[in-house]
Amino acid sequence: MREAARIVHKTCNLCEAMCGLRIEVQGCEIKRIEGDPDDPYSRGALCPKAIALGEIQNDPDRLKKPLRRRGADWEEISWEAALEETAERIAGIQRKHGDDAVALYVGNPAAHSFGILFGLTPFTRALGTRSRYSASSLDQNPKHASSLLLFGHWLHLPIPDVERTSFMLMLGANPVVSGGSLMSAPRFSGTIRRLQERGGRLVVVDPRRSETAKLADEHWFIRPGADGWLLAALVHTVLDEKLGRESPAGARTDGREALAETLAPFAPEAVEATLGIDAGRVRALARAFAAAPSAVCYGRIGTCVHPFGTLNSWLVDVLNLLTGNLDRVGGAMFPHPALDLAGMISAQGGTGELNTGRTRVRGAPIFNGDMPTACLAEEIEAPGQGQVRGLITVAGNPVLSAPNGARLGRAMQGLSFYAAVDFYLNETTRHADLILPPSWSLEHDNYEALFHGFAIRNTAKFSPAALSPEPGQLDDFELLAELGLRLGARKGGALRKFALGLLRGRVPSVRTLLDLALRAGPHGDGFRPWRSGLRLRDLEASPSGIDFGPLGPGLDRILCTPDGRIDLAPTAMRDELTRLANELAAPSEQESFRLIGRRDVRTCNTWIHNTRVGTKGRERCTLLMHPDDASKLGLADEQTVRISSRVGKIEAPLELSSDLMPGVVSLPHGWGHHGPGLRMAVAEAHPGVSCNDLVDDAVLEPVVGNAVFNGVPVRIEAAD
Numbered sequence: 001m002r003e004a005a006r007i008v009h010k011t012c013n014l015c016e017a018m019c020g021l022r023i024e025v026q027g028c029e030i031k032r033i034e035g036d037p038d039d040p041y042s043r044g045a046l047c048p049k050a051i052a053l054g055e056i057q058n059d060p061d062r063l064k065k066p067l068r069r070r071g072a073d074w075e076e077i078s079w080e081a082a083l084e085e086t087a088e089r090i091a092g093i094q095r096k097h098g099d100d101a102v103a104l105y106v107g108n109p110a111a112h113s114f115g116i117l118f119g120l121t122p123f124t125r126a127l128g129t130r131s132r133y134s135a136s137s138l139d140q141n142p143k144h145a146s147s148l149l150l151f152g153h154w155l156h157l158p159i160p161d162v163e164r165t166s167f168m169l170m171l172g173a174n175p176v177v178s179g180g181s182l183m184s185a186p187r188f189s190g191t192i193r194r195l196q197e198r199g200g201r202l203v204v205v206d207p208r209r210s211e212t213a214k215l216a217d218e219h220w221f222i223r224p225g226a227d228g229w230l231l232a233a234l235v236h237t238v239l240d241e242k243l244g245r246e247s248p249a250g251a252r253t254d255g256r257e258a259l260a261e262t263l264a265p266f267a268p269e270a271v272e273a274t275l276g277i278d279a280g281r282v283r284a285l286a287r288a289f290a291a292a293p294s295a296v297c298y299g300r301i302g303t304c305v306h307p308f309g310t311l312n313s314w315l316v317d318v319l320n321l322l323t324g325n326l327d328r329v330g331g332a333m334f335p336h337p338a339l340d341l342a343g344m345i346s347a348q349g350g351t352g353e354l355n356t357g358r359t360r361v362r363g364a365p366i367f368n369g370d371m372p373t374a375c376l377a378e379e380i381e382a383p384g385q386g387q388v389r390g391l392i393t394v395a396g397n398p399v400l401s402a403p404n405g406a407r408l409g410r411a412m413q414g415l416s417f418y419a420a421v422d423f424y425l426n427e428t429t430r431h432a433d434l435i436l437p438p439s440w441s442l443e444h445d446n447y448e449a450l451f452h453g454f455a456i457r458n459t460a461k462f463s464p465a466a467l468s469p470e471p472g473q474l475d476d477f478e479l480l481a482e483l484g485l486r487l488g489a490r491k492g493g494a495l496r497k498f499a500l501g502l503l504r505g506r507v508p509s510v511r512t513l514l515d516l517a518l519r520a521g522p523h524g525d526g527f528r529p530w531r532s533g534l535r536l537r538d539l540e541a542s543p544s545g546i547d548f549g550p551l552g553p554g555l556d557r558i559l560c561t562p563d564g565r566i567d568l569a570p571t572a573m574r575d576e577l578t579r580l581a582n583e584l585a586a587p588s589e590q591e592s593f594r595l596i597g598r599r600d601v602r603t604c605n606t607w608i609h610n611t612r613v614g615t616k617g618r619e620r621c622t623l624l625m626h627p628d629d630a631s632k633l634g635l636a637d638e639q640t641v642r643i644s645s646r647v648g649k650i651e652a653p654l655e656l657s658s659d660l661m662p663g664v665v666s667l668p669h670g671w672g673h674h675g676p677g678l679r680m681a682v683a684e685a686h687p688g689v690s691c692n693d694l695v696d697d698a699v700l701e702p703v704v705g706n707a708v709f710n711g712v713p714v715r716i717e718a719a720d
Contacts, residue, residue, distance in 0.1 A: 003027045008466040009036060009543035013112040013441050014049040014604050016451050017179025017186040018042065020544060021050055023442070023466050030054040030442070030466070040547035041459040042186040047179070048602045048613050055611040056440055057467065061679050063423045063437035064470045072677075074425075074435075079472055086434055087486035089417040090127070093390040094491070103131035103376065103388045107396020108605055110134075114447045115438075115510050116395060117341075118517075119480030126484040126491070130357075131388055133373045138401055139301060141367050141704040142309035143182055145354060146317050149570045152560030154352030154368055155342035155453065158317060158332035159183055160296040161551050162191050162456055165330040166200040167292035169285070171227055171316070172302020172710070174210040177601045181300045184455040189215060201292075203285065205230065206302065207596055208624070208666055209659035220277065221661040224594045224711030227299065228308040228580050229275045231315035232266035234286045238322050239263065241283075243290035245324030249555050253321065255569035262574045265581040274584050290323045294330025302596070305709040309701045311576040318568060326555070333551035334558050337452040338460035338524075338534055339517045342558070351560045354572065354703075360386045364705040372705035374403045374697040377411040394421040394480070397606045399428040400672050403695035403707050404647045421479060424610065430677035436483075438476045439469035445510045449517070460523075461545030462514070462536065481507040511536060523548065572703055579702075592713040595643070597669045597691060598624070606670040609683040621688025622655035624666040625716070630656055633716060640719040643667070645694040645712055651719045652689050665716065667691035669709075 005026040012019045020039025024031040033054055035046035056062060066082030067074040077085075093101050104127060110116040124132065136144070144154040160183055162168060173181065175188040185191060192202055192215045204213040205220045205227070213219040222230060238244055239260045268279035275282075289295045297319045303312040317326070325331030345351070357366045361378045364371075371379075376398065379388045391412065399405045399412070405427075412418060412431040420429040423437035438444075446463040469475070474482065485507075515536035518524050525533030539546065561567070600620050608614040623641060635641060637656045642649055643665070652667065660666060672690025673683035692709070699708045 005031060008464060010442070010463045010466060011446070011448055011461055012050045012053065013109075013446065013448065014052065014607060015179040016181055016184045016454065017045065018184050018448050018451055018455065019045045019047070019050065019179075019186050020461065021046070025466050028467060030057060036544055038544035039461070040545050041455070041457055041461070045186040049604060049608060051613045052608040052611040053442060055613060056608065057442050059610060061424065061610055061681060062440065063425065063435060064473060066437065067425075067435040069433050079474065082434055082436055083482055083486055086419045086436065086483060087490055089433070090390055090392070090419070090487060091490035093416055094128070097389055098386070099128040100131045100386050101388060102127065102129050102390035102392065103133060103379070104129060105373065105376070105391065105393045105396050105398055106134040107394065107398070107401070108135040109395040109607065111450050112448060113395070113476050114449050114514060115444065115475050115477030116480065117449055118513050119477040120394070123480040123484035126488040127392075128491070130369070131371065131379065132369055133371050133376055135373070135396060135401065137367070137370050137372045137374070137705060138305070138707045140182060140304060141370065141706050142304045142313045142701065144352065145310045145367060145704045146313035148352045148354055149314060149573065150317055150566055151558060152351055152562070153342055153346065153558065155345065156334060156558040156560070157182055157454060158320065158326060159335055159454055159456060159551065160298045161330050161333050162195070162296070163550065165195065165294050165296045166198070167289055167295035168195065168200070168202045169205070169289055169295070169297040170202065170212065171205045171231070171297075171299040172304075173298060173300035174206075174212045174599060176212040176215065177210070177599050180456070182454050183298060183300070184451045188212070192216070207661045207664045208598065210598070223276055223661070224596050224664060225307060226275050227303045227306065227312050228315070229266065229271040229584075230277065230282065231299075231312060231319065232263060232577065232580065233268045233271050233275070233282050234289070235315055235319050235322065236263040236266045237268060237283050237286035238290055238319065240267065241287070243287060244322045245290065247324035247326070247328060249321055249326040249328075249566070250324060252555070252559070252564070253566045253568050255567050258569035258574065259318070262569060262577045265584065271584060289319075294328065295323060295325050296320060296331050302710055305707060306711070307699070307701055307708055308576060308580055309706050310703040311573060311580065314573050321566070321568075327553050334554035335453055335455055335551055336458050336522055336548070336554055336557070337455070338521050338548065339447065339449050339452065339514070340521045341449055341453055343522075344517070344520070346560060360384075364700055365703065367704035372700055372707065373398060374700055374707045375705070376402065377404070377408040377697065380411040380414060389416045391415050391418045392421070393428060397426050397428045400606045400670060400690050401692060402697070403692055403709070404697035405672070405690055405692045406648055407697065421476075425677065425679035426606070427672065427675065427678065430675070436479060437473075438479050439473050442466045443469040443473075444475040445514075447514050457550055458548035459545050460534070460539060460548065462539035464540070475510065477510055477513070478507050576703065592715055593629070593663060593665045595645075595691065595694060595712040595714045596664060596666050596710055598666045600668055603668070603670060609670065609673060609686065610680040611682060615682055615686040619653060621652060621668055621671040623652045623716070624655050624657045624660050626660045626662045626664070627656045627658060628662055630654065635716070635718060642717050642719045643694060643714050645696065645714045647696050648693040650689040650693055665714065
């Protein structure tokens with residue numbers, strides 16, 4: 001008798017929107033995936049990416065058993081053999097060359113996996129290396145640095161209260177497509193519509209008239225890299241014209257005079273020529289923002305992957321603070337998540353460090369222990385004490401996502417050993433010696449621990465497994481914990497080996513860890529049975545999730561500075577403002593174009609290009625260019641063009657669009673699926689090109705060492 005169909009409630013883990021899903025399962029088959037109308041956060045929202053969950057589940061290219069390299073070929077091996085060999089090879093390199101000779105890279109999908117987030121802690125302790133890299137140094141560390149400087153904790157990010165604001169100023173973001181970024185916000189087009197229906201206003205500043213900009217009340221073109229001058233001019237105007245509003249947050253600030261003095265060169269009239277935006281228009285924007293009943297400024301990827309990324313992020317927060325819109329309804333507020341990662345880190349005595357050292361080869365800054373990924377290739381290539389000779393990647397594809405990825409791919413061929421925790425043979429893992437594939441999202445329990453802390457509403461939802469994994473297959477947490485146990489046993493003494501031997505095979509489940517974390521959280525019982533409080537069983541009894549209400553004031557709860565005050569003029573930011581002022585000059589005529597990225601609603605970084613839903617329809621990996629620029633170069637729509645930079649050259653079809661600012665061109669991120677050794681049939685049939693092969697790995701933002709993807713100088717010409 002055929003098994004009856006059942007409904008499993010999941011949270012989509014393919015972007016930050018955290019859309020709730022209803023998945024109909026019959027036996028081992030996914031019958032249908034649809035939005036969950038009862039989800040209190042997403043309320044039935046769904047985009048094409050959710051369908052990709054089922055396609056990845058059934059993808060014949062998805063790896064389910066460990067692979068070991070044998071020359072140019074691969075062989076399947078047992079989990080026991082794979083874990084033992086990985087631990088032995090890593091330990092061998094570290095015994096000979098030191099712990100730092102093995103590097104760890106953690107990719108973007110880890111942020112969506114409770115198992116990886118919690119499994120990395122014991123694993124990195126066992127690994128013991130300071131050579132740690134992550135996707136955060138490619139896109140978001142400037143935001144974390146701003147929060148660390150202002151509020152004393154790198155994870156306490158102010159989140160726009162978009163559901164109640166009356167004025168939103170947005171720079172370098174496209175949440176209609178992305179679902180929000182460090183602002184988890186499903187159904188954002190509906191959010192904009194409701195904002196406008198209540199008489200509110202949205203202003204978008206972007207070099208491209210994006211999908212979000214097309215819905216805005218105003219769209220301002222801005223040259224890539226000029227965001228800092230605009231933000232500095234806005235904050236200058238607020239101070240100069242005394243437009244600020246008193247607020248409890250403002251009463252806790254110091255350094256206003258020093259801030260005003262450092263901002264003196266940035267009057268709108270002084271930056272007008274460099275910025276390319278009329279000074280009167282800038283002043284009018286500052287006045288309207290400050291006078292609105294509530295307002296919030298939000299800057300994201302375009303302002304972060306930028307030569308002044310940390311400064312931009314800090315100016316956004318300062319603008320909200322000075323106008324009385326920080327920690328205020330309709331402004332920028334702090335979520336109160338049921339699983340409080342920031343609080344757990346604080347309880348262990350860690351709130352983050354701006355500068356934890358310098359890299360070996362270049363002397364680039366290390367933020368919060370996170371080395372700049374743009375420096376990984378040189379750390380592999382350059383001989384000497386501390387040279388990276390071994391590598392572990394977890395859920396990452398840095399050959400496509402890092403600057404000058406072609407160089408990184410070549411460097412990886414010289415590693416003594418490389419193990420990848422991944423279930424695809426992709427552009428990065430094809431260089432591995434061993435591949436350890438964890439179960440897929442539909443095959444294990446999950447909780448979006450990180451992104452509930454960046455959400456525009458306080459909710460909680462548990463995602464149980466919808467299907468069973470292959471026999472013997474490990475989930476992310478089990479894999480990292482087991483590998484860490486084996487590695488620790490090889491590196492520890494006899495007593496430690498004995499203790500680890502007792503623990504082996506007793507790795508706690510994700511459910512156990514999640515229940516403990518929820519009980520320790522702000523809504524939990526604090527492990528006091530006589531108190532009521534949130535536990536995992538409560539989330540299981542509410543499969544669509546639990547709504548804890550809108551964001552509320554929380555500065556007193558989250559402020560972690562030593563004196564309980566907010567410094568408006570930290571030395572690092574005053575130095576950056578001085579550097580920005582030194583670049584004030586009218587832009588000269590340049591032969592090069594400025595390259596920016598863009599995102600498509602069907603894709604998320606490099607994740608789902610091996611699915612039909614991620615590649616169907618029109619060609620998406622095209623170079624956007626304004627028709628006037630194409631006419632000057634004698635280029636035509638759909639013509640193949642060559643794009644070249646200091647570090648590389650690629651070819652792509654041209655797509656003409658007046659949505660792009662003249663002098664600017666745009667390529668999407670995450671493509672470039674070609675070369676020997678891949679096992680991704682759909683992706684290889686729609687390869688595209690990697691825009692990051694043009695990004696200069698020698699250029700870093702100087703405060704946290706973030707990569708600079710925004711405004712890359714490139715030349716465009718007809719391909720041969």
